Amino acid sequence: MDILSQETRQLFSAWQEGLAKKKGDRDEDMIERQEELMHTVEQGPSVLAGYLRDQLGLGTDVSIKAPPLPRKLTPSEYRDPCFQLERDICRDWQGLVQPGLASQPLYWTVLHVAWLEEGLIGDQIDVALLSGGRDSTVEERTRNLLRRLGGLAHVRGKISVLVNCPLGRAWWRGYVGQLAAEHSSDALTSEAAHRVLHASNPAWEKLAGDSVRRVTVNNRPEIRAALIYHFRDASRESGGVDADHFQRTAQVLARHGSLISFDLVPWTTLIEMAANAAQTATTELEREARQREQEKARRRPQKGQ
């Protein structure tokens, strides 16, 4: 995307860091900038879009070709798209979004400029962008907005764009699901794989976190395919998936990564490995839970003391 120039990147970093600092940093004018942003949001999507263009140095005549959204989204649809909406988005964006750009908070923020201008984030952008989670202070609402527009990388790291930006998250889940399906020996469709990844936002966050923070074998599409296949019955409608168990199963699978290359392992062997990993994960998590309980009991004051 040509408009992601070095200058735009610098302006974006400066804009975000001027609105949200890491704990301990001080900025006397930050509150004023946050309040200006809140006031801008209150004035509606076209005003917010203009503000963003100004902050990012995108002139009013700079055209932004954003992939289409299927319709004007309600605030709740925007903040947490249902599975079908995520599928519709991924279908419509096929070939239009590439991971090299989709990993960048600036990219999604620029796309939001176009969607705001087209009215696709709806009229209640204060509810869509500011509300939910922690939202009782100007600081918290500002952070919500920055996360949802594209991610707050300088505070949350590379994971933010994958888990905090709802539309970015939708695309990434669909993309990872598609890759898994392609490496599942036809055992999974991309829809089925995506459904598992959509089943739990916390589970997705743990998987994404492990994937971006380390040079991990977890990013092999075969290992993801086996993992997702093991949890293939999971969906939000059926109660989701236990995030800790999902993460630990992936981690146990990855322990084999120093010894084997997953792309050469037969599919039947992979799913057997995933089943064993899930069992090991259960055992480890139960043991750790017992240890925590024992530790808690040990620290509890004894009667008579």
Added chain:
Amino acid sequence: MTTGAIPLLHEDGQSLDWPSARYTVKVIVTDRSAEVESVLEGAPQLETLIAAGHLQWAVELRCPKTLYSSVTYSDSAICKIQWSPDQVDGDVYILPGLISTGPFSLSGEGLSQVWKEQPVDVPIGSWLVRGDVRSVNSLAASLLKFYPDVSLETGEMRVVRDTGGGDLHFNVYVAAEMLETCLRERNVQVAALIAAFAQFPQIDKQDAEGADDGASPQYPRMQRIFDRLRELEIPTWLDDGDEFDPARAATAMERFDSQIVADEDDD
């Protein structure tokens, strides 16, 4: 598939499975591609298995930021790999080695005593030789970004920390007319690298104070540099006393014997 142990020859020399063998790697990086040459010495059994087609050289490519991973195989010890800017962003890593492409049995030849009791069944997809994880970005290329600054005189430079994008890097500002030179001149990049390293003590102190629990900051790049300095037994900015020397640390940080080669002109 058995997940039993397989003897492993590692580039870092820590594994004693192949006591007389040695594995080294040379990497030449060009724009969006790399040539990875594996050199294997003192392991005739592995050489025989390569010649017989039971083993192949492989290079795995990983980009954590885009959740990307791929593997390239080669019958030759020189493996050429490529990656697309559509697939990757930020740091890209390679992991070279030797993989079994079919099941076979290893005899005790060349192996340490512990492996000699009976043949070792090696299933398909097993790593028998592994190289260190390497970034295809030179440290300077991944840590520094050069920009023009009209307020600077020719020959002046300033180095400013930047954490936008979720990881640590430094913006290096130079006079506009110097930019192209600086991008080519290794000595300029090393000077900027030293200036960047000199900021590590302050960065670590600030982020430790700001974190909820005083734990280390979320800068993977800084953590990798720290780990590497420890491996090289060079004082880090977290060590007691005043032993940390940013110049010494920065100039010790070539992680592999590589060259960044500019694309050749078409003429």
